[in-house]
């Protein structure tokens with residue numbers, strides 16, 4: 001099977017497994033797991049933040065950030081395609097008692113003027129616009145990313161309006177290898193950052209939340225309240241350290257593979273359109289009445305797994321466990337689709 005469902009499906013490489021087996025561990029709820037402590041400090045230093053917190057998932061790191069930055073009756077400003085709005089079960093309302101103020105950006109990317117225009121005046125009858133979340137790269141936006149100047153301008157709006165700025169950086173390294181920016185350039189523009197180790201970086205489990213010491217101290221309490229305090233988590237943290245050390249630069253291969261898929265799709269008569277392919281995600285529409293379900297069935301019958309992103313829309317994601325041969329095979333399966 002060539003699994004293009006998501007970059008979450010990767011299994012640890014032999015080198016990563018070795019690092020996991022060799023990990024020194026302790027009880028992280030007592031902060032006695034040296035490997036977790038190392039990972040948290042390493043990631044924080046990389047992005048120019050004071051402290052880090054290792055969590056089971058990116059949903060948890062985002063939800064903790066929302067909780068710590070806001071109070072009930074506040075709102076978070078984000079693009080309509082945001083993961084925190086679309087795919088986290090409405091957790092913003094459940095955990096934090098806040099609302100969302102949605103921006104209609106372009107492929108998940110918002111402009112600073114849109115953020116400024118969305119901020120609500122402070123009246124007793126309005127929610128307080130307390131937090132802005134940028135998603136970089138944006139999943140539903142097809143792996144789109146921000147340039148640094150846009151982020152700086154959004155940061156300026158946040159400062160002026162006394163709002164915090166959180167980065168949903170589930171795939172931040174996919175953005176960084178494309179823009180050529182260093183983590184230390186982008187990191188300080190945000191009050192908090194969520195990073196997934198379990199996507200393109202290839203770790204089996206885990207996400208990181210970064211921020212100031214006081215922010216992370218509070219985040220640690222919220223993580224425990226959510227049931228996310230893990231014990232000998234160093235075995236998982238070791239995978240994260242290995243990923244940061246060895247599996248960042250190779251994201252470029254995933255991007256080349258995604259471009260190859262998109263290029264092949266462009267010449268197929270039954271493809272109605274392809275979102276701009278900027279990193280490792282390819283989202284395309286089928287000419288109606290072709291539907292996603294029968295397309296997925298055809299692909300699966302021919303050894304390719306993909307996912308539906310709408311009734312006539314398909315998403316393909318490239319990752320560590322698909323090599324160039326597999327991409328070529330997937331392309332030939334697509335080209336043979338009997339439409």
Ligand SMILES: *Cc1c(COP(=O)(O)O)cnc(C)c1O
Pocket residue numbers: 056057058059060062083084135137138139168170171196198207
């Ligand atoms: C995957 C993802 C997350 C977190 O997902 P988990 O599956 O909970 O780790 C958050 N934001 C974005 C943009 C994502 O793609």
